[in-house]
Amino acid sequence: MEPEPDPWHDAGHQYTVALSPKVKHDVDQVFGAIDRVLEELGCRACCSGFDILLRDELRIIAVDERLEVKRFDAAF
Amino acid sequence: MSRLPELGVGLIYSPGLEPLLQAHPELVDVLEFEPQTTWIETGSDAEPYCVRDDVLAHLAALPGRKLVHSIGTPVGGSVRANAAQLPLLRETVQAVGSPWASEHLSFNLTPDFFTGFFLPPRQTEAGIEIYVETIRTLRDALGVPIAIETGVNYLGPRADELGDGEFMAAVAERADCGILLDLHNIYCNALNGRQSVERFLSVLPLHRVWELHLAGGFEVEGYWVDAHSGAIPPPLHDICRDVLPVLPQLKAIIFELFSSHLPQFGLEATRTQLERVHDLWSLRQPRAEAAHRVQAPASVTPAKTAIAPKDWERALGRVVIGQQPSSELEREFARDPGTRLVASMIEEFRGSMVVGVYRLTSRLLMLALGPDIFRALLEEFWKAAPPRQFAGSEADAFADWLLARGLHLPQFEAVLAFERATVQTLRDGRPRVVSFSFAPLPLLRALADAVLPDNPGEPGEYEIEVRQDGPIRVGHAHAPAVSQTFPFH
Numbered sequence: 001m002e003p004e005p006d007p008w009h010d011a012g013h014q015y016t017v018a019l020s021p022k023v024k025h026d027v028d029q030v031f032g033a034i035d036r037v038l039e040e041l042g043c044r045a046c047c048s049g050f051d052i053l054l055r056d057e058l059r060i061i062a063v064d065e066r067l068e069v070k071r072f073d074a075a076f
Numbered sequence: 077m078s079r080l081p082e083l084g085v086g087l088i089y090s091p092g093l094e095p096l097l098q099a100h101p102e103l104v105d106v107l108e109f110e111p112q113t114t115w116i117e118t119g120s121d122a123e124p125y126c127v128r129d130d131v132l133a134h135l136a137a138l139p140g141r142k143l144v145h146s147i148g149t150p151v152g153g154s155v156r157a158n159a160a161q162l163p164l165l166r167e168t169v170q171a172v173g174s175p176w177a178s179e180h181l182s183f184n185l186t187p188d189f190f191t192g193f194f195l196p197p198r199q200t201e202a203g204i205e206i207y208v209e210t211i212r213t214l215r216d217a218l219g220v221p222i223a224i225e226t227g228v229n230y231l232g233p234r235a236d237e238l239g240d241g242e243f244m245a246a247v248a249e250r251a252d253c254g255i256l257l258d259l260h261n262i263y264c265n266a267l268n269g270r271q272s273v274e275r276f277l278s279v280l281p282l283h284r285v286w287e288l289h290l291a292g293g294f295e296v297e298g299y300w301v302d303a304h305s306g307a308i309p310p311p312l313h314d315i316c317r318d319v320l321p322v323l324p325q326l327k328a329i330i331f332e333l334f335s336s337h338l339p340q341f342g343l344e345a346t347r348t349q350l351e352r353v354h355d356l357w358s359l360r361q362p363r364a365e366a367a368h369r370v371q372a373p374a375s376v377t378p379a380k381t382a383i384a385p386k387d388w389e390r391a392l393g394r395v396v397i398g399q400q401p402s403s404e405l406e407r408e409f410a411r412d413p414g415t416r417l418v419a420s421m422i423e424e425f426r427g428s429m430v431v432g433v434y435r436l437t438s439r440l441l442m443l444a445l446g447p448d449i450f451r452a453l454l455e456e457f458w459k460a461a462p463p464r465q466f467a468g469s470e471a472d473a474f475a476d477w478l479l480a481r482g483l484h485l486p487q488f489e490a491v492l493a494f495e496r497a498t499v500q501t502l503r504d505g506r507p508r509v510v511s512f513s514f515a516p517l518p519l520l521r522a523l524a525d526a527v528l529p530d531n532p533g534e535p536g537e538y539e540i541e542v543r544q545d546g547p548i549r550v551g552h553a554h555a556p557a558v559s560q561t562f563p564f565h
Contacts, residue, residue: 049305
């Protein structure tokens with residue numbers, strides 16, 4: 001399959017992108033994929049305190065909103 | 077149990093620690109891991125859990141001996157964990173050569189729901205009888221000795237329960253098992269108004285302590301929480317230094333750091349902690365006799381009590397997952413500020429499961445609706461549904477709840493469908509095609525950067541095929557642009 005110029009702006013056609021969550025020859029990507037399995041699908045690890053992942057995500061979004069407010073309805 | 081091998085110093089495994097393991101394998105004599113964090117729910121009754129062979133092989137190949145620290149079959153409750161876990165747990169123990177396995181003397185199940193958190197057991201004679209039998213069953217199922225972990229307890233002490241040390245001693249003696257002495261848990265309990273560390277240790281059968289856990293925490297609303305968030309507090313370091321010489325059967329010390337805190341704490345600081353733990357390890361005196369060798373009395377019930385373990389578990393569980401108190405015991409729990417702390421920690425865990433599994437969908441919701449409304453949706457969901465044990469199930473339950481609620485948000489369903497397909501393909505390895513009615517990459521890439529796109533995707537018929545194996549194959553798009561779209565790439 002040969003690439004076409006700027007395909008994502010070629011409306012009306014159907015494209016297929018094959019992605020791999022696990023790419024054996026790229027070590028970082030393998031670890032990344034394993035992260036998904038180990039830390040995000042299984043049980044949460046044992047910890048009798050706060051998991052700060054939710055707060056981190058909320059903070060990322062809040063910081064971005066302060067830097068640059070983007071109206072959702074304007075974007076779509 | 078003197079024939080257990082001496083393992084040394086190590087860490088609880090999380091993937092983010094791998095650069096440290098590779099750079100300093102000499103600091104990691106033993107790697108402890110929590111098998112259920114690597115498991116996936118299959119949806120099959122016949123085989124409800126599975127673990128990917130490559131994940132297990134990867135863990136087995138990491139530096140150091142391996143220890144299995146189970147988090148799914150706690151032994152401090154009257155409702156036993158799904159027995160389907162046991163064969164897989166046994167396989168894991170054998171595959172990594174774990175000389176013993178450990179579990180928590182806590183509960184996380186009631187007959188009706190999963191609590192989302194380890195909760196303190198009923199510390200009475202009736203409770204002890206149940207827990208001892210559960211420990212024996214676990215030992216038989218796994219085929220290796222079992223050590224039970226001393227848990228954290230944020231509730232106030234009660235007159236109708238055994239002291240924490242007396243309770244742990246009685247269970248360990250009668251079950252004839254080992255003790256995983258989590259000194260940070262005991263430290264938390266003491267700071268939060270329960271038994272002092274000195275009292276706890278004075279009644280513990282110290283010759284049964286095979287393993288220590290050390291960790292750091294922080295203060296929340298007047299409580300010291302067992303957050304596994306960083307450095308070992310200096311007072312705890314001193315306690316450890318004092319107790320090590322009187323633990324004649326100590327075989328391992330494990331430093332715990334929760335993965336969410338690793339980015340802030342850092343690998344270098346973790347390495348420093350490991351070096352300090354190695355210094356502590358050198359203080360042990362394996363041939364010394366235990367300073368305190370306690371034989372628990374045959375019967376240790378402090379007072380007659382009408383609260384049976386199963387009633388304790390149901391009432392405490394209901395209160396901490398946010399149900400309205402409906403009995404005097406539940407109202408009593410609700411008045412304890414410790415249960416409110418636990419309830420808030422359960423909520424944070426639940427929210428973390430959702431944003432961890434469906435990161436792009438969550439970001440779309442947060443950006444489109446605002447963080448406060450996203451949080452409000454989560455809180456409504458938490459009231460409507462009990463926690464799930466596996467993050468994938470918790471995230472799916474939230475997504476289903478949102479869909480059933482008829483949330484109308486542009487592109488929400490498409491992004492969710494894409495992430496669901498990714499997760500399902502990770503579960504079963506089967507490729508999936510996700511269709512979009514707009515060019516999806518600008519949106520997905522922007523969400524990976526935690527922003528909304530500058531321009532909406534062009535309308536049209538687009539598909540993304542999600543596959544588990546093989547190299548990235550991109551048609552009609554640049555590979556780097558695609559790979560940047562996915563935070564796990």
